Amino acid sequence: MIDVSSEVRAQLAPHGVLSASVYLGNFLLVTGRQPSGEPTGIAPDICRAIADRLGVELNLKGCQTQEEVVESAASGQCGIALVGSDPARAQRVTFTPAYVELEATYLVPENSSIVDVAQVDQAGIRIASFFKSAYDLWLQRNLKYATLVHADSVLASNELFVREKLDALAGLKTGLVTASQNIPGSRILDGQFTGIQQAIASKNSNSASIEFLSACVQEFIGSGLVTALIQKYQVQGLSAAPLLRTS
Numbered sequence: 001m002i003d004v005s006s007e008v009r010a011q012l013a014p015h016g017v018l019s020a021s022v023y024l025g026n027f028l029l030v031t032g033r034q035p036s037g038e039p040t041g042i043a044p045d046i047c048r049a050i051a052d053r054l055g056v057e058l059n060l061k062g063c064q065t066q067e068e069v070v071e072s073a074a075s076g077q078c079g080i081a082l083v084g085s086d087p088a089r090a091q092r093v094t095f096t097p098a099y100v101e102l103e104a105t106y107l108v109p110e111n112s113s114i115v116d117v118a119q120v121d122q123a124g125i126r127i128a129s130f131f132k133s134a135y136d137l138w139l140q141r142n143l144k145y146a147t148l149v150h151a152d153s154v155l156a157s158n159e160l161f162v163r164e165k166l167d168a169l170a171g172l173k174t175g176l177v178t179a180s181q182n183i184p185g186s187r188i189l190d191g192q193f194t195g196i197q198q199a200i201a202s203k204n205s206n207s208a209s210i211e212f213l214s215a216c217v218q219e220f221i222g223s224g225l226v227t228a229l230i231q232k233y234q235v236q237g238l239s240a241a242p243l244l245r246t247s
Contacts, residue, residue, distance in 0.1 A: 002215050004054055011209045012079035012202070013056040020047040021061040021072040021081040025154065028102060028174060029082070029198060030062070031233050038062075042229045043082045046099060046200070049225065050080060050216055066132065073201045080213065084134030085199040087141070094204050096214040098197030098241035099226055104135040105192045107161070107169040107176045110185025117191045120168050121146045128161035129170040130154050134196045139170060142194075158182075172196065174237030197241065218243060 012018055022043040024030050031041035038044070039062045051058035063069045066083055073081035074092040084102075085095040106127070108114045120127065123145045129136045131150035139148055149166060151157035158179045161169040169179065173188065180186045200213045220226050226240040 002053060002212065002219060004212065005208060007208045008212045009054060009056070011206045012212075013051075013054055017057045017059050018047070018051045018054055018080065019059045019061065019072075019078040020050070021063050021069045021078045022047065023066050023069045023083055024062045024064060025066070026084075026198075028172065028235050028238050029100070031235065041233055042100070042226075042235065043198070045229050045232075046082060046220065046226075047080065049220060050200075050213065053216055066134070070201065073203055076203050079202060079206075079209070081201045082198065083201060085197045085201070086134050086137045088137050089201070092204070093201040094206070094210050095199040095201050096210060096217045097244055098199045099217045099220060100198045100230070100238045101241050102196040102198065102238045103173040103192045104138070104171065104194050104196050105173050105176065106189045107171065107180055107183070107186050108167065108189060109161075109165070109183070110187075112167065112187075114168065114189070117189050117193050120189075120193070125167045126164070127168045127170050128157045128164070128166045130157045135170055135172065135194060138194045138196075172237060174235075177237075198238075217241075 022030055022039055029041055029043035030039045034040055038060055044060055047060055048058055069081045069083040070089050072078040106120055121143050125146040126149050127146055129148050151160045176188050202209050221240050221243050
């Protein structure tokens with residue numbers, strides 16, 4: 001069991017309660033609600049496991065946007081926030097290693113000549129994408145030739161792809177499987193353009209807590225807890241992140 005210092009408790013649960021935020025729009029990690037309205041799923045259960053390690057109660061906050069999740073940790077409103085880790089977000093908060101990874105790829109329309117993920121980044125190719133999602137932030141940094149056409153939600157990006165007859169739709173593979181059922185002839189490209197790492201974030205000044213939370217992540221992966229939660233909620237399209245190698 002991981003030792004918990006008084007400094008860590010003071011940083012994460014100063015009043016004997018761990019406040020934690022999760023992104024409600026991530027349907028792989030937040031899969032439902034309790035009758036009380038509290039979110040349920042893999043991410044909420046990870047928050048509960050951390051509260052258990054701290055020996056405190058949990059106050060779980062469901063956020064409508066990923067920006068809200070990041071801000072809750074950056075401001076110190078929440079001791080921890082569970083969200084996709086990304087260099088842009090890491091300027092405002094500090095992330096642990098990932099606890100799960102999500103596959104991000106493209107869907108293309110019927111009769112598209114594109115057959116491989118690497119073919120999408122070409123001049124003239126237009127890609128529908130959910131603005132400032134973790135995979136969109138990656139595309140903003142890494143695309144050299146293709147053009148992103150942004151929408152303000154996953155559903156809106158799906159609709160934009162169809163309405164504007166765009167060349168590709170970016171998204172998490174599981175979500176694209178659902179989208180393809182409503183877009184006749186469309187197909188999902190094999191492979192991925194990136195793996196979206198979901199991690200735990202805390203305020204930049206909480207250095208002792210980041211060390212504690214990182215140790216928790218390694219324990220949760222190594223003990224099989226993460227894999228058990230994936231099985232419990234019957235979620236496809238993600239896997240436990242690999243354990244970090246120790247020298």
